[in-house]
Amino acid sequence: MKAIVIHAPGDLRVDQVAAPTPGPGEVQVQIGAGGICGSDLHYYHNGGFGDVRLKEPMILGHEIAGTVIDVGPGVSSVRPGDKVAVNPSLACGTCAYCQAGLQNHCTDMHFYGSAMRFPHVQGAFRELLVCKEAQAVAVPSHVSLDEAAFAEPFAVALHAVSRAAPLVGKTVLVTGSGPIGVLIVAAARLAGAGTIVVSDILDEPLAFATAMGADTVVNTGKQPDGLAGYESGKGTFDAVFEASGSGAAVIQALRVLRPRGALVCVGQGGQANLAMSAVVTREIELRGAFRFHTEFRTAVDFIAAGRVDLRKLLSAAMPADDAKAAFDLASDKSRSMKVQLRF
Ligand SMILES: [Zn+2]
Ligand SMILES: [Zn+2]
Known part of the structure; x- marks a missing residue:
């Protein structure tokens, strides 16, 4: 399958990588839409930000939505054919911060497309993704995947407002x-x-x-x-x-x-x-204000209920094969707001 991989600053490639299959409690999602985020652009232009530096090739992307293709044993909340917004944030659930309800400060956080830990957590700009059941949040069929892919940045905004x-x-x-x-x-x-x-x-x-x-x-x-x-x-x-x-x-x-x-x-x-x-x-x-936790589901609920119309922020949706052109467009603030990739 195709994946969008950053190898070094400016060196963004469409690579072929092995397709994952779901194990117990896991969901296989065919990614439909992936929004390019400011952090993806930091990796693309500068190889990271602050202390966070790219040390190995990494699949970018964490603002994603898609369609469930397959589920592993024990999965009950979604089934093949469901549209889902995928929460890129996977907190451990057991560390002191998770126990205190501060999951965005988890000491064992796995966040898609992040070089904060090593080996890096590979991202979600790829044709097929396997995630934990709790990360695949079902969206009603009337919601487009482009809109569902706004759940992650909207969750960041909702968390900031909560602060x-x-x-x-x-x-x-x-x-x-x-x-x-x-x-x-x-x-x-x-x-x-x-x-x-x-x-x-x-x-x-x-x-x-x-x-x-x-x-x-x-x-x-x-x-x-x-x-x-x-x-x-x-x-x-x-x-x-x-x-x-x-x-x-x-x-x-x-x-x-x-x-x-x-x-x-x-x-x-x-x-x-x-x-x-x-x-x-x-x-x-x-x-x-850093990332989010419960706000991801709130963001999906608000989008699904039509409380906000985020589609007007979508400047362009480009095929994954044109990832470099899409990243360049997303970098030009006079020509774009949110640019998404299509897989
Ligand atoms: Zn983002
Ligand atoms: Zn934790």
Whole structure:
């Protein structure tokens, strides 16, 4: 079967690998749609991010949906023919963090297409995937596989919003209007946010933020002082979601947050010299948001119930054989929001 394998920065190949078969408690899924994520792009361009480095060839991909082909003994929740969104996150269930309900911090996590551990956990951009039954979340037949493949990044956004909850009636800023930023807009809307402002350095992604429910968008590329008005009166925002990975955006956020406001950092890779006095005197809450756990099922439920329409974020769906062109398109924020591969 075909798989999309990163060998080194810039060296992305369509390789032939052995097709897996399901054992007890496992499900074999024919992958239909796979969304290219910012982390896939980090491996493609830089061979990783932060301390996470590619040390061996790795199949990329973790935003996937497909159709069940076969099930192993003991599987009861899905059957051949079912559409499923596949949860790429497999926590051990027994470590101290799993026991404490913090499965996203599992010390023995297996997350598809991640070089955090060695040997790396191979990813899901492949024709056939075998996963644990609990990872294959059934979606109703009326939901398209492209939409179901948004469950993973939407789960990330729902988790980020949960880190700042409750948002009912609150004034929210999202910095960075990439896929995660605009999905946070959708999630914040569902969570009852009052006013949502989104900033980015490009107009094209900001148009998607508006489509997902942002009230105001600010192009800080064209207007570097575009957020300065929100600094008045000790700040405007109850919560800022930093989804650009830019250190400058974190510093900006400290200026526009109200006392006791929450700065939720979702974007990775940046470095910032923080004005600690701003954190101290305005009692800012600095919080990270990493991956998700229960939010995966919530994301599937919201998509299935039509509570959000994420299809408008899909810029292109390209055949797996054109993976390199698809990755290049996904890297161009002026031409794409979410690019998916078809298998
Ligand atoms: Zn992702
Ligand atoms: Zn664990």
